[in-house]
Amino acid sequence: MKTTGVKRLIQKALASGHGALSEYDSKRLLSAYGVPVTREKLVKTAAEAKKAADGLGYPVVLKGCAPDLLHKTEAGLVAVGLGSARDVTDAFKTLSGRAGPHFTGGYLVQEMVKGSRELMIGMTRDEQFGPSVMFGLGGIFTEVLEDVSFRLAPLTLTDARDMMNEIRATRILDAVRGMPRVDRAALARAIVGVGKAAADNPEIAEIDINPLIIAGAKPVAVDGLVILKAAGESK
Amino acid sequence: MTAKRNLKRFFAPRNVAVVGASATKGRPGRVVIENMRANGYAGNIYPVNPRGGRLLGMKVYKTIEDLPSGIDLAIVILAAQATPQAVRDCAARKIGSIVLVAGGFAEVDHAGEDLQEELARAAHETGVRVLGPNTAGHISTPADFTSSFFPLGKIPKGGISYVAQTGNFTGAMMKHIMSAENYGVARCIGLGNTVDIDETDVFEFLATDKHTDAIFFYLESLRRPRDFIEIARKVTPKKPVIMLKGGATPDGAAAALSHTASLGSDDRILDGALRQAGVVRIDEFSHLFLAAKAAAPMPVPAGNRVGFVSPSGAFIVHISDLCRQRLNLTFPNLTKKTMDRLKEISPPFIRLSNPVDIFPSATVHGMEYAYREAMEAVFKDPNVDAVVSIMILTKELGMPSLDFIPELAAKYPKKPLYISFSGDHACNEEAKAFLEPRGVPTFPLIEDAFKALDILVRAGQALKS
Structure with a gap:
């Protein structure tokens, strides 16, 4: 998707009164700015889900997907490690049951990214400094360890590399426990891309890419959330 | 509001008035004159006191209005209530810079807050540059000048400049440097309550000041953070900028939707911004002196x-x-x-x-x-x-x-x-x-x-x- 598509995506969401993009749209936006994302398909039915899973290869992840659905896991709308077509159709039944009859969103069938290193990239607009990009440990460690570093957007690739060196757990990016050294160039491009997304689109209030899993050496955004400013709000 | 003057004359005033000059030994209104003399200030010093007469061999003027022309800076040592009018009187006499010594403003009570508002209005409406209130003043050794009322004597010259968000950096702390260390300073500013001249104004001046080789800040807040960072980006490739930032605030944005916003405390983002701009952040007060003594000769x-x-x-x-x-x-x-x-x-x-x-x-x-x-x-x-x-x-x-x-x-x-x-x-x-x-x-x-x-x-x- 081109960045003109990004503008359309944002305008459409704002016109529909949404405060956030769906995971699927968030990732399309982030991907347009150079953030590697999971291979995934947005589907409506169990049959489509099965077909998508066949195409992606097993195992897969199934998630409820809608704008303003900020806490999928807490709502029980995430099923991981689905190893077969049967698993997918069963999970679809469970998730759609939980989502209830009023759920207007879709379902995301996603490749299951393997990697035990979970990082995150984010963006917030500081009242004083404006768009600020964050990098740090992801997953549950984000809130437990708060091991993060910030830079103001727009930022350079050198800024991004400094952010990687600045976290306490910086050695997680090295070759550890038989895992390869993280592709820092790809990671730096993703960090810079998040800053550019914020600089280009004043409608974006916050971004969370969490987790950003390191698959082999490469970073992949496994979840993505783009929060928009309410219309008329300016900060 | 008048366009703001740069700080050139603030740091190198050709002639100076001391409003609230005193004949009594040890009073700020006398010490400030003794300090200027000890530093060999070459401009004229004009004392002002309603009693008139003579002071340290100089004629004392009864009012600001009586002062001759050609004065660039006034050091005003009056009670807080009298300062807004003094600012307007100085402006009328075409005095472009004022150092306000008095305390008793926003740091004290609500009445003080109102008074400080009035003072800020006087500064903005007249376009006069005001340091303070609630400050021991500033030091500018290239001009052989100081507005400090703390008994200092001759201040050693050097390439270190200090900007401090406290009034007494040009008082007791300067005394410490002078008595314990052997390095000299270029410009030192105690910002005080900052009704007008703030850290970013001074930073902008020091950025191109050929007498300043390294800049040290003690700050508790940044009034114009984006401007400050902009200047820092340009200065740090040329001279060291070292900062102790006190008063780190707790995490803001408690109700934030994203992890990023909830982790984006003022201090974390400031820290990243300072690093990005090449400012070295330190965490010990004594290092303001330690790093300066290392940087000064080496x-x-x-x-x-x-x-x-x-x-x-x-x-x-x-x-x-x-x-x-x-x-x-x-x-x-x-x-x-x-x-x-x-x-x-x-x-x-x-x-x-x-x-x-x-x-x-x-x-x-x-x-x-x-x-x-x-x-x-x-x-x-x-x-x-x-x-x-x-x-x-x-x-x-x-x-x-x-x-x-x-x-x-x-x-x-x-x-x-x-x-x-x-x-x-x-x-x-x-x-x-x-x-x-x-x-x-x-x-x-x-x-x-x-x-x-x-x-x-x-x-x-x-x-x-």
């Missing part, structure tokens, strides 16, 4: 590789731990040439490396020879960016001649040299009194030399980029 290190000459294995172990765990300093391998030279000056059974244990050599050849030769060998080594030496000085051993130390510093002007001590305190003081006026900073506590070096290595990284 070049900024080109890198973090230290050649360390130590008289004790314990110091080597401890300092190595400190550098590995808390500081970004390394002890590089020395070249074969350096190692061969170190072997020549040591007893045959000794195996040397970096850090260099100089004790065996000193035992055989004496302090002076061993230190001189080892330090020179390390200075010459291309793997070394800076040299730190700890000396054992006692009366019983006899003070060695220290002439070789400033000589070495002069011979290798691209690499900083810091000296520390262990032993007789009186000898340390004697060595400090000899070395520092000759341009070699000394650090009585062994860690301090390395902490100061670490700060300047960080500043050097910004200088490079």
